[in-house]
Amino acid sequence: MEPFRVLPRLDDKNEFFWTSGRDGRLRFLCCGDCEYFIHPPSPVCPRCWSRAVGPRPVSGQATLHSFTVNHQRWSPDIDQPYVIGLVQLAEQEDLRLTTNIVNVAVEDVSIGMGVRVTFEDHDPIFVPLFEPAA
Amino acid sequence: MSDHFEHRAVISGIGQSDVGRRLHRTDLDLTIEASLEAIADAGLAVRDIDGISTYPGAGGGPAGFAGPGTPEVQDALRLSVNWHRGGIEGPAQMSAVIDAAMAVACGLARHVLVYRTVTEASAQGGGGRQGIGTGVPQIGGAQQWTIPFRAYSAACWLALNANRHFAVYGTTREQLGMIPVNQRKNAALNPKAVYTDPMSLDDYLSARMITTPFGLFDCDAPVDGSTAFVVSTADYAPDAPRPAARFEAVGTALRGRPSWDQFDDMTTMAARDAAASMWERTNLTPADVDVAELYDGFSFLTLCWLESLGFCRVGEAGPFLEGGTRIALDGELPVNTHGGQLSAGRLHGFGHIHEAVVQLRGEGGDRQVKKSVDVVAVANGGGPIAGCMVLTRAR
Numbered sequence: 001m002e003p004f005r006v007l008p009r010l011d012d013k014n015e016f017f018w019t020s021g022r023d024g025r026l027r028f029l030c031c032g033d034c035e036y037f038i039h040p041p042s043p044v045c046p047r048c049w050s051r052a053v054g055p056r057p058v059s060g061q062a063t064l065h066s067f068t069v070n071h072q073r074w075s076p077d078i079d080q081p082y083v084i085g086l087v088q089l090a091e092q093e094d095l096r097l098t099t100n101i102v103n104v105a106v107e108d109v110s111i112g113m114g115v116r117v118t119f120e121d122h123d124p125i126f127v128p129l130f131e132p133a134a
Numbered sequence: 135m136s137d138h139f140e141h142r143a144v145i146s147g148i149g150q151s152d153v154g155r156r157l158h159r160t161d162l163d164l165t166i167e168a169s170l171e172a173i174a175d176a177g178l179a180v181r182d183i184d185g186i187s188t189y190p191g192a193g194g195g196p197a198g199f200a201g202p203g204t205p206e207v208q209d210a211l212r213l214s215v216n217w218h219r220g221g222i223e224g225p226a227q228m229s230a231v232i233d234a235a236m237a238v239a240c241g242l243a244r245h246v247l248v249y250r251t252v253t254e255a256s257a258q259g260g261g262g263r264q265g266i267g268t269g270v271p272q273i274g275g276a277q278q279w280t281i282p283f284r285a286y287s288a289a290c291w292l293a294l295n296a297n298r299h300f301a302v303y304g305t306t307r308e309q310l311g312m313i314p315v316n317q318r319k320n321a322a323l324n325p326k327a328v329y330t331d332p333m334s335l336d337d338y339l340s341a342r343m344i345t346t347p348f349g350l351f352d353c354d355a356p357v358d359g360s361t362a363f364v365v366s367t368a369d370y371a372p373d374a375p376r377p378a379a380r381f382e383a384v385g386t387a388l389r390g391r392p393s394w395d396q397f398d399d400m401t402t403m404a405a406r407d408a409a410a411s412m413w414e415r416t417n418l419t420p421a422d423v424d425v426a427e428l429y430d431g432f433s434f435l436t437l438c439w440l441e442s443l444g445f446c447r448v449g450e451a452g453p454f455l456e457g458g459t460r461i462a463l464d465g466e467l468p469v470n471t472h473g474g475q476l477s478a479g480r481l482h483g484f485g486h487i488h489e490a491v492v493q494l495r496g497e498g499g500d501r502q503v504k505k506s507v508d509v510v511a512v513a514n515g516g517g518p519i520a521g522c523m524v525l526t527r528a529r
Contacts, residue, residue: 006267006281009274068293070345074265074286084285086294086395098395100283111301127282
């Protein structure tokens with residue numbers, strides 16, 4: 001049993017993203033014309049205004065852009081401390097996700113470290129978390 | 135530059151209710167206290183008010199956040215208005231003030247009552263600081279990108295900005311801590327401040343951690359209180375009993391992405407854009423500013439505004455803050471002279487505007503800056519939310 005997590009409410013815009021991890025792959029919307037990744041999901045490419053956008057798998061490799069070690073007990077059902085991270089996906093410099101950094105001691109987390117995606121199963125939702133790549 | 139709309143409006147009156155940690159008074163009661171004080175301070179009668187504006191409007195947010203909406207206040211005072219608005223989207227809390235100045239400049243109203251009321255201390259008094267999104271099973275909208283990762287507070291979101299700043303520029307907690315330490319000194323001179331006990335840098339560093347690099351004293355203190363202004367047409371300024379404050383320039387831009395975690399440069403935030411747009415509207419420069427009242431929902435936001443507004447170069451706020459002498463009441467740039475939200479209490483941006491007018495009028499009492507105060511910079515907001523202005527004395 002995974003610890004409590006507030007889950008996203010699925011809708012037509014976000015369902016592909018939050019259910020993507022069922023096959024172990026992370027997906028973002030990508031422009032079919034100029035190959036630009038778009039996040040959060042939007043029906044238009046913000047670079048070339050193409051409407052030909054659709055989900056595309058990424059490698060799941062990323063770099064830790066920033067993080068914080070949370071000690072505050074915002075909610076009674078979660079143990080502290082835990083790490084909130086902001087990762088930059090390998091595919092595109094401005095493709096970022098706020099996430100949790102897991103499977104690592106808090107003191108071993110550092111900005112710039114390589115991380116890779118791992119999913120927490122809340123079927124049908126698979127929450128993308130990140131762990132050290134090596 | 136005299137054709138800028140903000141030159142056709144002034145702040146003619148200011149008012150503030152009691153401010154405290156557990157007042158247990160209604161938000162409407164506090165609002166009326168502040169509003170009547172502001173209207174009297176402007177030398178006006180209630181029936182002279184012909185516009186009303188607030189941030190954020192009724193409902194929404196954590197308990198005690200919103201305060202009463204304009205319909206409730208309008209009806210309580212039986213105002214007959216030609217213009218009215220309330221809303222949370224815009225250049226931070228001061229969007230309610232900037233919109234009022236626009237309405238006056240456009241001739242839609244002559245005297246607009248503007249207020250911001252919080253009862254977060256009483257409303258959240260049963261437990262700790264309330265997180266956003268806790269206790270709900272599912273979350274949609276923009277918060278689906280943060281809350282599922284247990285980033286339950288703006289503290290968590292902005293800690294990402296702060297740690298990035300620390301990593302890129304070598305900023306330290308000892309440097310950041312000079313903001314809360316200095317403000318506690320200022321708060322001790324403010325009769326309305328909620329936290330006035332002396333606080334050393336060691337006290338700051340040894341306080342419990344909230345979310346790195348933010349300790350307890352990097353986070354503002356929820357209070358109950360209301361702040362109100364009368365924004366009037368500039369031609370009223372000579373008739374106002376107290377010196378009116380001129381809007382020299384306002385800053386409203388948001389040129390980066392409107393997002394907490396997708397903003398292009400995590401070390402700068404939207405403050406960069408609002409500040410740039412403000413300086414584009416005036417011949418004044420940062421060197422002309424006598425006092426700065428810079429939003430401090432978290433200490434790091436004040437640091438960010440110091441850089442964005444050009445009081446030091448980007449990345450150099452850490453050394454600028456070192457030792458705290460520059461930002462002290464007798465320093466080259468006194469900052470948050472009332473104690474700010476960290477020590478005086480979280481009046482959510484409006485406390486900073488109120489203090490700016492107090493300092494321009496020379497009414498700060500023990501905390502009045504001793505040098506002549508002719509130009510004050512005011513900033514509100516953090517993350518993707520930012521607005522700022524330069525106020526000067528009308529006469």
